[in-house]
Structures are given as C-alpha cells and as structure tokens.
Amino acid sequence: MVKLNDETRAAYNRDLLELLQEGEDTAFRLKFLDLHPVDQMEVVQQMKEENRNRFYEIMSAKEIADIFEELNLEEQKDMVLEWENKDMSDIFNYMNADDVADFLGELEEKEREEILTGMDTEEAEDVKELLTYEEETAGSIMTKESIHLHETEKVGDVLNRLRNEAPDAEMIYYLYVVDESEKLAGVVSLRDLLVASLEEKVGNVMSRRVVSVHVNEDQEDVARLIQKYDFLAAPVVSANNQLLGIVTVDDVIDVLEEEATEDLAEFATTRGTTDVNLSAFTAAKRRAPWIILLMFLGMITAGIIGQFEETLEQVVLLSAFIPMLMGSAGNVGTQSLAVVVRSLALGNYEKKGLLWALIRELGTGLVIGFACALTLIILIPFLYGGDLLLAFIVGFSIFLSLGVAAVIGSVVPLIINRLKLDPAIASGPFITTFIDVVSITIYFSMATMLLQFL
Amino acid sequence: MVKLNDETRAAYNRDLLELLQEGEDTAFRLKFLDLHPVDQMEVVQQMKEENRNRFYEIMSAKEIADIFEELNLEEQKDMVLEWENKDMSDIFNYMNADDVADFLGELEEKEREEILTGMDTEEAEDVKELLTYEEETAGSIMTKESIHLHETEKVGDVLNRLRNEAPDAEMIYYLYVVDESEKLAGVVSLRDLLVASLEEKVGNVMSRRVVSVHVNEDQEDVARLIQKYDFLAAPVVSANNQLLGIVTVDDVIDVLEEEATEDLAEFATTRGTTDVNLSAFTAAKRRAPWIILLMFLGMITAGIIGQFEETLEQVVLLSAFIPMLMGSAGNVGTQSLAVVVRSLALGNYEKKGLLWALIRELGTGLVIGFACALTLIILIPFLYGGDLLLAFIVGFSIFLSLGVAAVIGSVVPLIINRLKLDPAIASGPFITTFIDVVSITIYFSMATMLLQFL
Numbered sequence: 001m002v003k004l005n006d007e008t009r010a011a012y013n014r015d016l017l018e019l020l021q022e023g024e025d026t027a028f029r030l031k032f033l034d035l036h037p038v039d040q041m042e043v044v045q046q047m048k049e050e051n052r053n054r055f056y057e058i059m060s061a062k063e064i065a066d067i068f069e070e071l072n073l074e075e076q077k078d079m080v081l082e083w084e085n086k087d088m089s090d091i092f093n094y095m096n097a098d099d100v101a102d103f104l105g106e107l108e109e110k111e112r113e114e115i116l117t118g119m120d121t122e123e124a125e126d127v128k129e130l131l132t133y134e135e136e137t138a139g140s141i142m143t144k145e146s147i148h149l150h151e152t153e154k155v156g157d158v159l160n161r162l163r164n165e166a167p168d169a170e171m172i173y174y175l176y177v178v179d180e181s182e183k184l185a186g187v188v189s190l191r192d193l194l195v196a197s198l199e200e201k202v203g204n205v206m207s208r209r210v211v212s213v214h215v216n217e218d219q220e221d222v223a224r225l226i227q228k229y230d231f232l233a234a235p236v237v238s239a240n241n242q243l244l245g246i247v248t249v250d251d252v253i254d255v256l257e258e259e260a261t262e263d264l265a266e267f268a269t270t271r272g273t274t275d276v277n278l279s280a281f282t283a284a285k286r287r288a289p290w291i292i293l294l295m296f297l298g299m300i301t302a303g304i305i306g307q308f309e310e311t312l313e314q315v316v317l318l319s320a321f322i323p324m325l326m327g328s329a330g331n332v333g334t335q336s337l338a339v340v341v342r343s344l345a346l347g348n349y350e351k352k353g354l355l356w357a358l359i360r361e362l363g364t365g366l367v368i369g370f371a372c373a374l375t376l377i378i379l380i381p382f383l384y385g386g387d388l389l390l391a392f393i394v395g396f397s398i399f400l401s402l403g404v405a406a407v408i409g410s411v412v413p414l415i416i417n418r419l420k421l422d423p424a425i426a427s428g429p430f431i432t433t434f435i436d437v438v439s440i441t442i443y444f445s446m447a448t449m450l451l452q453f454l
Numbered sequence: 455m456v457k458l459n460d461e462t463r464a465a466y467n468r469d470l471l472e473l474l475q476e477g478e479d480t481a482f483r484l485k486f487l488d489l490h491p492v493d494q495m496e497v498v499q500q501m502k503e504e505n506r507n508r509f510y511e512i513m514s515a516k517e518i519a520d521i522f523e524e525l526n527l528e529e530q531k532d533m534v535l536e537w538e539n540k541d542m543s544d545i546f547n548y549m550n551a552d553d554v555a556d557f558l559g560e561l562e563e564k565e566r567e568e569i570l571t572g573m574d575t576e577e578a579e580d581v582k583e584l585l586t587y588e589e590e591t592a593g594s595i596m597t598k599e600s601i602h603l604h605e606t607e608k609v610g611d612v613l614n615r616l617r618n619e620a621p622d623a624e625m626i627y628y629l630y631v632v633d634e635s636e637k638l639a640g641v642v643s644l645r646d647l648l649v650a651s652l653e654e655k656v657g658n659v660m661s662r663r664v665v666s667v668h669v670n671e672d673q674e675d676v677a678r679l680i681q682k683y684d685f686l687a688a689p690v691v692s693a694n695n696q697l698l699g700i701v702t703v704d705d706v707i708d709v710l711e712e713e714a715t716e717d718l719a720e721f722a723t724t725r726g727t728t729d730v731n732l733s734a735f736t737a738a739k740r741r742a743p744w745i746i747l748l749m750f751l752g753m754i755t756a757g758i759i760g761q762f763e764e765t766l767e768q769v770v771l772l773s774a775f776i777p778m779l780m781g782s783a784g785n786v787g788t789q790s791l792a793v794v795v796r797s798l799a800l801g802n803y804e805k806k807g808l809l810w811a812l813i814r815e816l817g818t819g820l821v822i823g824f825a826c827a828l829t830l831i832i833l834i835p836f837l838y839g840g841d842l843l844l845a846f847i848v849g850f851s852i853f854l855s856l857g858v859a860a861v862i863g864s865v866v867p868l869i870i871n872r873l874k875l876d877p878a879i880a881s882g883p884f885i886t887t888f889i890d891v892v893s894i895t896i897y898f899s900m901a902t903m904l905l906q907f908l
Contacts (some may be wrong), residue, residue: 020680034663070854159648167644173627173644190627190644191620194613205891209488227711229492230704232627249703250684256707257681260714261796280817283793288822291785291856295826298778299837305774306838312773316766319773320759323780323890324752331745342715363734365560368742372749381754384760402745436777 013043020051025058032062041070049082056086065094072358076103089118096170097123097144098245101130105269131245136279138222139215141255142236142245145170151185151203155196162190171248174233179208184235184243186210214235215244231401297433301326301440308444311451317384318447322395322440328398329405329439330370330432336361336409344417354414358407365406366399373399393447401439408435459835467497474505487517495524503536509577510540519548530557538754543572550624551577551598552699555584592676593669595709596690596699601622603631605639605657609650616644626700628687638689638697640664666691669698674713677706751887755780755894762898771838772901775848776894781894782852783859784886786822790863791885798841798871808868812861819860820853827853847901855893861890862889 012031019028031041044067047055056064067092068076080088090116092100100119104112104127112131116124128143133139147169149158158175166172175193177186186206196205212235212396213222226234226249233248278286305312305322312318340357373395380391466485473482486494498521501509510518521547522530534542546569554573558566558581570578580598587593601623603612612629620626629647632639640660644793648657666689667676680688680703687702705846730739759766759776766772794811827849834845863885 031711036663036665036683066755098638127590162648166649172648194616195620209490227488227704227707231546232703249686249707250681252504253681253703253707253710256710256714260710278814280814281815284818284821284825287786287789287818288825291782291789292826292829294785295778295782295829295852298781299833300779301781302774303837306771309770312770313767314772316763316773317760319766319770320756320774322773322776323755323894324749326777326891327752327755327887328745328749331748332741335741335745360732360734360737364738364741367735367738368745371738371742372746375749377748383757396908398749409609433781440777451581 008155009039010041013046016043017046017051020055023054029058029372038065040067044448045075046411052082056083056384061087063095065091069095069099073103073106085361087118089115092127093120093123096324097126097130098142102205105131133215135377136214136219138213138217138219138236138247141219141222141251142215142247143251144245146235146243147172147175148243149175149188149202149206151177151179151201151206153202154198155193155200155202155205156198158193158202159198171233171246172329174231174246174248176210176235177202178243182242184212184237184241185209187235187427203310210235212241213247214239214333219255223255223259226252227256242388293435294430297430298436301433301436304437304440305444308448311444311448314451315447317387317390318393318444322443325394325398325401325443326436328372329401329435332365332402333405333409333431333435336365336406337413341414344413347440358410358414361406362403366403366407367400369402372402389450393443393450397439397443397446400442401435404438404442405435408438456833458756460703462498463493470497471500471505474501474509483512491520491524491861494521499529502595506536515541515544518547519545523549523553527557527560528893531560536883541572542673546581547574547577551580552584552596554581559585587669588750590673592667592671592673592701593698595673595705596701597624600689600697600700601626601629602636602697603629603642603656603660605631605633605655605660607656608652608658609647609654610652611658612647612656613652625687625700626717628685628700629688630664630697630700631656632697633808634832635695638664638666638691638695641689664689666695667701672838673709676701677709677713680706681710696765748884748887751884752890755887755890758891758894759898762902765898765902768905769901771841771844772847772898774838776897779848779855779893779897780890782826783855786819786856786858787863787885787889790819790860791867794864794867798867812864813865815860815864817859820857821834822860823853826856843904847897848902851897851900853891854896855889858892859889860894862892 012035016028016032019031032043035043044052044055048410064086068079071079083091085421100123104115107115116127119127130139130142130144145168147162147165153161162172173190175188175190176184177188179185186203186208187210188202188206188290192205211225211229211231214226215236222234225231231249233246235243236245236247238244305319339361345356376398377391381388381396384390412431412434466489470482470485473485486497489497498506498509518540522533525533537545546557554577558569561569570581573581584596584598599622601616601619607615616626616811626643629642629644630638631642633639640657640662641664642656642660644727646659665679665683665685667679669690669692676688676690679685680701685703687700690696690699690701692698759773793815797811830852831845831849834848835842866885866888
C-alpha cells in the first residue's frame with residue numbers, strides 16, 4: 001500500500017501548495033498540520049521560495065520546529081538561511097535537545113553561542129551538555145527528554161503525571177526509576193504500570209536488573225545491546241551510575257544503517273565518500289589517495305614480474321594468465337574477508353571460536369582451488385594448443401594461490417579485530433594487492449623452476 | 455557499562471548452574487526467572503546435557519517457550535531434539551504465532567501437521583495463516599498478537615481492556631482501530647490515550663491518516679517505511695484493507711541487518727554463504743560456482759592478451775603493468791559501485807537524480823585517472839630505465855581505463871535498479887572482470903599502435 005499512499009500523498013501535496021499559493025492560510029494550516037512531520041517536510045521542500053517565506057510567517061515556532069527536526073543537516077542549514085525574519089532560538093526551544101545539539105555542533109563557536117543565549121536556560125543547559133560528548137558515543141545520540149520516576153511514587157500518580165508530561169517526553173513506554181541521588185535504580189514499562197493496581201508503589205512493579213550503557217560507550221555497542229534484547233530504549237548513565245538520558249530504538253536503526261554503510265565503504269575504500277552530494281572533484285580528492293596508494297602497491301607486482309623477464313621471454317603466454325590467476329585468488333580472498341568481517345560484526349563466532357573459522361576458510365579455499373586447477377589443466381591444452389606444461393603451471397599455481405588467499409582474507413581481519421580495531425578497515429583492495437603479490441610469486445617461481453627442465 | 459554487566463552476569467550464571475547441579479530447584483527457578491529471556495537462553499546453552507534434561511522438567515511450558523523464542527532456528531532444532539519427554543505443541547501454544555511459523559516453516563510437512571494438530575485451534579489457525587505468506591514479505595515477519603480497537607469504544611474502557619490483554623499482546627503502544635468489517639480505520643498511540651479524557655471516544659482521538667503496508671509488500675520496504683517515520687510498528691493489511699497483523703520495530707532492525715549483510719555478500723559474491731556454521735566443504739560447494747564462473751570470464755582476458763602475443767614479444771615488460779593497470783581500474787569501478795549501490799539503498803538520489811550521479815562518477819574517474827597517469831609518466835622512467843614510450847602507454851591507458859571503470863561501476867547498478875532488481879547483484883567481481891577486459895584492450899591496442907612507429 002506504500003505505493004498507493006505515495007500517489008494519494010502527491011495529490012494531497014498539490015492541493016496544499018495551491019492553497020498556500022492562493023493565500024488560503026487557515027485552510028492550508030488545517031490540511032497541512034494533519035500530516036506527519038516527515039510528510040510536512042516533503043511539502044515544504046516542494047514550495048516555491050516566495051511561498052516558503054509566507055509559510056514561515058503563518059506557522060508557529062513549534063510547528064516549524066517539528067519540521068526542522070526531520071531535515072538532514074544540509075537541509076537544516078539551507079532552511080536557517082531563509083529565516084532572517086524568524087527568531088531561531090525560539091524555534092530551537094521547541095526541538096529535542098539532541099536534535100538542537102546535532103545542528104549546533106556543525107556551526108561556528110560564535111553563531112552557536114548566539115543561539116544558545118537566546119534559548120530558554122534549562123533547554124540550553126541540556127544542549128550544552130550534549131555538545132560535550134564525543135561523536136559516535138551513547139552520549140552523542142541520547143535524548144534528555146525522558147521521564148524519571150521514584151520508587152516511592154504510586155502507579156496511579158505516575159499515570160496522572162504521564163498525562164501532563166507525555167506530550168514533551170520522547171519515550172514514555174519505558175520509564176526509568178532513580179533514587180534520591182538520581183542514580184539509576186530500575187526500569188518499569190508503561191505496560192507494567194497499566195497492569196499494576198493504581199495503589200501499588202513503583203518500587204514493587206519495577207525491575208531492578210536494568211541494563212544500562214555508559215555515556216562514553218560506542219554507539220554501535222549501544223545499538224547491538226538494544227537489538228539483542230529487542231528494547232525500545234536504553235538508559236544512559238554516568239560513571240557513578242547517574243541517569244543522564246536515554247537512547248531510543250529509532251536512533252539505533254540509523255546507527256546500524258550508518259555502520260553497515262561504513263563497512264561497505266571500507267570494503268571498497270570509499271570511506272567517507274558515499275555521500276552523493278559531493279562534487280566530482282571533491283569526491284575524487286577523497287578517493288584518489290586510496291587509488292594512488294594501491295597503485296603504488298601494484299608497482300610491487302610490476303617489480304616482481306619484471307624480475308622474471310627472462311622466463312617471460314621464453315614463454316610469453318605466461319602473462320596471458322596473470323589476470324585470471326590474480327582475479328580468482330582475489331575473489332576467494334574477498335569472499336573470506338566478507339564472511340569474517342560480517343560474522344565478527346554480528347558476533348557469530350562467539351560459540352564456534354575464531355580458530356575454527358580460520359581452518360574452515362583454509363579448507364574452503366583449497367577445495368575451490370582444487371576445482372579450479374582441475375578445470376584449467378583440462379581446458380588450457382584445448383584452448384592453447386596442447387601445451388600441457390603451461391596448463392600444469394597455471395593449474396597448480398591457482399590451487400596454491402586460492403588456499404593462501406582464503407587464509408589471508410580471513411587472518412587479516414581477525415588480527416585487526418584482536419587489536420580491537422574495526423575489521424572492516426582490512427578493506428578488500430589492500431588484501432587483494434597482498435594476495436596479488438603472493439600468487440604472482442607462486443606463479444612465476446614455479447614457471448621458472450619448471451622451465452629449467454625443458 | 456555493558457562490559458560490567460557482562461562480568462556480573464557471568465558470575466550470576468555460574469551460581470545458577472551450581473544451584474541446578476545441586477538440585478536446588480526452587481532457588482534455581484527464582485534466580486533464573488529473574489533474568490531476561492535472552493540471558494536465560496545463554497544460561498541454558500551453558501548447561502551440561504544431563505542438567506538440561508532436569509531443567510526441562512522443573513520449568514513450565516510457558517517458561518520454556520519464552521527461551522525458545524530467543525534461539526535461532528538451528529539452536530531451536532537442537533533443543534527440540536532434547537524434548538522427547540516434553541509436549542512440544544503445549545510449548546508452542548505459549549509462543550508468538552510468527553515465531554512458531556518461522557520454526558515450523560523449516561520442518562517436514564508431516565512433523566508440521568503433527569505439531570499443529572496438537573496446538574490450540576485458534577493459535578494453530580494464526581500459525582497456518584502466517585505459513586501461507588511468501589518469505590521476505592510483510593506477512594512473513596508480521597505478528598498476529600495485536601489489539602484491535604473500535605471507534606465507538608471509550609478511552610477509559612480501552613485502558614481497562616489493556617490491563618487484561620497487555621500481557622499477551624506484542625505491541626500495546628500503537629493501537630490500530632478497525633471498523634465493523636475489520637477494515638483499518640485509524641491508529642491511536644497509548645500516549646494519546648493517556649492524555650485523552652477517559653470518557654472520550656476512540657474515534658475522536660485516533661488519527662485517520664494511518665500508513666499501512668500490504669501483506670505481500672517486500673520486507674525491506676516495510677523496514678524503510680518504519681525507519682522513515684520513526685514508527686514503533688506498522689499495520690499490515692490485505693488487498694481490501696483488512697487489518698491482518700502488525701510489524702514491530704524489533705523485526706525491522708533484523709530485516710535491515712539482513713539486507714546489509716546481503717548487500718555485502720553480493721558484493722563479494724558470497725551470497726548465502728556468510729553463515730559461519732557451514733562446513734568447509736559446503737561453503738566451498740556454494741562459493742566455487744561463482745569463482746569458477748569468474749575464472750571463465752577471466753579466460754576472456756587471457757584470450758585477449760594472447761591476441762597480442764607479438765606485441766608482448768617486442769616489449770615483454772608490458773605484462774609487468776597488467777596487474778597494476780587492472781587493479782587500479784577495478785578499484786575505481788568498485789568505489790563507484792559501492793557509492794551507487796549504497797545510495798540507491800538509502801534513497802539518496804531522490805532529489806539529485808540518477809543522470810547527475812552518473813556524470814559525477816565519470817568526472818571523478820577521469821580526475822583520479824589523470825592523477826594516476828601523471829604519477830606513472832614521471833615514475834616509470836626512473837624505475838624502468840628511462841623508457842618514456844612505455845611510461846606514456848601505461849599512463850594514458852590508466853587515464854582512459856579509470857574513466858571507463860567509473861562509468862561501468864555506476865551504470866551497471868543503475869540499469870539493474872531500473873529493471874527493478876536488487877542493484878547489489880551487480881557484485882564487485884563481475885564488474886571488475888568487465889573492467890579488466892576493457893582496460894586490457896585499451897592497454898594493448900595502444901601499445902600495438904605505438905610500437906609500429908618505433
């Protein structure tokens with residue numbers, strides 16, 4: 001039905017733009033505010049500039065804040081530029097502190113201070129605190145808008161409190177309980193509260209075995225935790241276990257998406273360049289270093305082959321199989337790399353153990369290598385006029401190379417992982433070049449050796 | 455703090471295993487049931503087999519069901535084998551229908567029927583229905599345990615209903631409203647209900663602009679939808695808009711994880727082989743076809759190089775640069791592929807447009823190519839004794855090849871995407887081989903051409 005929804009929404013949006021164009025402000029507001037902020041954002045982006053200026057005038061700061069939160073950083077900057085006439089601080093007051101922090105983090109010290117001083121003190125304090133946490137930590141993705149309960153509160157009173165505070169809180173379905181010194185004491189779900197009797201004390205319905213994350217914890221670990229337990233949120237605590245905020249599941253989804261993109265990017269050495277909004281030149285500037293670095297590594301293979309010039313002069317056809325040999329070895333290595341990197345990311349090895357995985361990959365590589373060798377030794381004589389020796393050289397080289405490739409492809413990421421680094425940085429191309437060198441050496445050494453017996 | 459939690463849990467688990475070993479059943483049950491099912495599962499997996507049999511005896515079917523739901527399919531099969539003495543159907547009665555369906559889907563027709571006939575009719579009906587939906591569709595990941603409201607119900611009555619039904623329902627924070635013919639009419643969050651007056655009618659507090667997904671919709675589209683709107687769940691409807699069930703955000707996280715793994719796997723042609731539990735031989739059997747297929751494609755390059763045997767005999771050193779040339783072209787192509795595939799997955803192109811992306815990649819490729827060419831033309835004469843012609847051949851070939859590589863790397867996935875297929879199947883190696891052929895041809899044609907003028 002998403003498709004259908006899209007169509008109806010397109011029509012709906014056209015009507016909205018007309019109403020605004022024709023100055024039917026009240027009618028527009030009514031129809032517009034009926035939309036989900038995400039959809040409101042789409043409409044705003046479709047407006048002509050002059051209309052957008054009128055739009056800002058007829059909407060309240062709160063209503064604009066809701067839309068602003070849905071934009072990505074670049075879009076937010078564009079929108080702010082259109083706001084001379086609006087009081088930005090006023091709009092930021094209505095946003096979640098974490099969204100404000102994300103945006104202000106991109107601004108100059110000076111602009112940031114201006115906006116913060118214009119904002120309500122309490123709200124500004126939250127933002128300033130969030131700005132102090134490092135990127136990619138729990139602190140950087142947590143929200144401050146969470147409701148804290150106390151063990152002594154009655155369930156009925158809590159439900160009444162929620163009626164008033166619910167609209168502002170980002171997550172009211174998991175409620176965290178703190179003691180008098182704001183230390184995390186337990187968790188109770190709104191579900192538990194509903195089922196409990198209204199006279200019951202929170203302390204008696206809450207669970208004390210609450211899983212929390214430290215504010216400096218890596219955001220991916222937080223994501224994995226929430227994913228493992230199917231939580232809707234997790235509490236973020238300070239070193240002395242004080243409740244600082246919560247991370248919600250929707251942030252977690254974005255984090256996992258980010259990490260998956262990073263893995264793929266590392267894999268293709270496009271780190272930090274998957275952003276499609278970069279100009280060709282900027283993208284080139286970021287990617288070229290990798291390519292040139294790898295090209296230099298490629299010069300090593302060139303050097304090795306150069307060493308075997310004499311062998312090549314005897315059998316020029318040897319060079320014809322260089323691409324195929326290196327390609328196959330590279331592919332097997334990349335397969336092993338992908339398997340290991342992904343399995344580490346998903347923690348699949350916890351039970352079987354890493355050594356097991358290593359031996360598995362070696363075995364896999366050799367079996368595949370044997371199949372390839374057999375194929376070539378039968379095939380090459382037909383294709384290249386009965387040269388059995390050449391066929392044997394190529395076949396045996398591919399058998400060895402594929403075995404080695406599988407080991408390299410799995411050992412490297414495992415080592416990197418042991419060093420507590422992200423295994424994905426053992427990106428494909430580096431391993432491939434490594435494998436190239438090994439397979440080329442195997443290939444030509446064998447050729448030189450055997451040619452002596454001709 | 456996860457680390458710390460892990461340590462404390464390890465100690466906690468040891469105590470548990472001791473209690474069970476010493477037959478302290480009641481003490482064990484008390485301490486054990488205090489754990490989250492995910493953690494209970496870990497304990498069960500650490501038990502000695504004889505202890506596990508006693509464990510099954512002292513736990514109720516409901517308690518075992520909670521643990522069973524947390525296991526992956528293989529672990530579930532292992533556990534079932536240990537159950538001769540337990541009534542399986544009884545345990546499945548306490549599980550969510552979707553989890554039961556996932557498991558039964560793996561069994562033989564006969565076993566499946568046996569279990570289903572042993573289960574409660576109503577529960578069994580739900581499972582049978584879920585078994586009819588295709589894999590990777592909304593229907594295959596939705597849950598039936600959702601609470602349906604009616605517009606005429608009073609908020610107060612709904613809250614009372616929730617007190618009774620909450621324990622069984624999988625998601626009570628989003629409640630979907632249906633009309634008398636079970637057609638989806640709106641949605642109301644528990645948050646809205648709490649804020650509303652108890653006498654208010656559901657019809658007046660619910661939102662009618664509810665976004666729903668069709669039961670046959672691809673599971674990734676469902677995931678993207680929930681991610682876009684930061685929903686905690688989405689309703690699944692039939693062709694005539696009847697509410698069939700709901701998809702919850704925790705399922706969505708697993709789907710996105712799955713898709714990311716698939717993308718990476720396609721990328722390294724390890725499709726369906728990232729499962730680390732496969733034996734070396736099985737893994738090889740699944741991976742070998744790709745490698746051998748690619749090897750045959752590699753034979754094409756071998757054939758092409760073979761055609762230029764004469765050129766090679768004149769300048770044997772030409773072959774020394776084959777790996778470097780093909781490597782660089784391959785890397786640039788892979789970068790473009792990664793950028794395009796990922797951007798398509800995240801829908802980044804919606805605004806800028808695909809043609810723009812294509813031109814961007816071409817530009818990027820040429821800029822990088824120019825940088826590489828320059829480097830080589832300066833470098834090669836130094837490394838290989840002043841042979842300027844060779845340097846020029848290599849340099850100009852790499853410039854052209856990298857431009858072409860970028861285009862191939864981005865055009866192919868874009869075309870595949872237009873054909874409504876998963877762009878990730880344009881997996882790296884295939885594109886690389888394609889690029890190999892082109893760059894080799896450029897390289898040797900140019901060499902042959904220029905050597906005539908010597």
